[in-house]
């Protein structure tokens with residue numbers, strides 16, 4: 507990739523750098539994040555977004571949380587500080603499970619460190635927390651690559667793919683989930699076409715996926731969200747691939763609002779519909795999709811396009827950020843471990859246990 511979505515700069519007193527996705531594609535600018543309130547705001551306002559990316563950013567956030575800890579407070583007080591930062595970050599966005607998954611993982615490792623090293627210094631503790639964040643970041647990069655290698659076989663010469671929102675490098679620490687098979691197919695010289703939904707209200711498809719693929723010299727055709735049915739009816743689409751924010755134990759999947767439209771259309775036209783996601787996006791503690799909390803965002807986002815009002819100021823608008831696609835409409839899931847055909851409770855449990 508010729509850009510960085512997020513990167514830790516320096517050692518334990520370092521800074522989290524985030525590519526400010528609110529400004530793309532017009533401006534490419536890195537945000538310097540030093541505090542938990544800054545990171546909370548960056549996640550909430552989608553400066554950093556996409557399920558795996560917000561998980562990695564939150565893990566680094568716990569490294570930041572300890573920077574203003576008085577080094578003489580002791581390990582238990584430092585842990586309490588870390589826990590309160592984790593609770594604050596977890597409140598930033600509710601749907602993507604990777605956020606709480608990453609926070610809980612760092613919190614668990616922090617407890618193990620203190621148990622194993624009761625007389626360690628706070629500086630040692632901070633080193634360990636930062637190491638955990640680096641590990642989560644590296645693992646995400648690896649999982650993205652493996653998703654690409656596993657999914658690449660689904661992109662045959664002449665494939666025409668629709669993708670929704672942005673599940674690429676901008677949404678992860680690596681080369682993305684839904685876009686990763688496309689990167690691998692492109693590198694292998696397989697000819698294919700990509701259509702990207704604009705993804706209202708915040709235009710992640712138009713602003714981010716189109717920008718990202720263009721940066722990597724992959725030709726992309728932008729469509730409005732209401733054009734997919736007509737393209738499919740004309741026989742122009744061979745598959746749909748999207749990412750996921752949370753996958754319930756039975757395979758029901760929460761992803762960007764509009765994903766369900768594509769899944770139902772694909773089902774109607776007999777086109778395969780794939781979800782690409784790392785195992786960190788599976789939430790086996792949530793039995794089915796209807797238990798997933800769907801983030802409701804400010805209605806003003808629907809009433810404006812790029813800060814310009816497109817409706818009367820006084821009308822109501824409805825703005826759920828995600829929808830739920832029932833597992834029965836999902837042909838297969840692509841993970842770093844392989845492919846789950848006909849995802850359901852048992853095929854998913856078996857796959858994740860590998």
Ligand SMILES: CSC[C@@H](O)[C@@H](O)C(=O)COP(=O)(O)O
Nearest residue numbers: 555556557673677683749750762
């Ligand atoms: C690899 S990213 C998967 C999902 O997080 C992605 O498809 C998505 O819905 C992102 O929504 P966003 O609101 O932009 O964070």
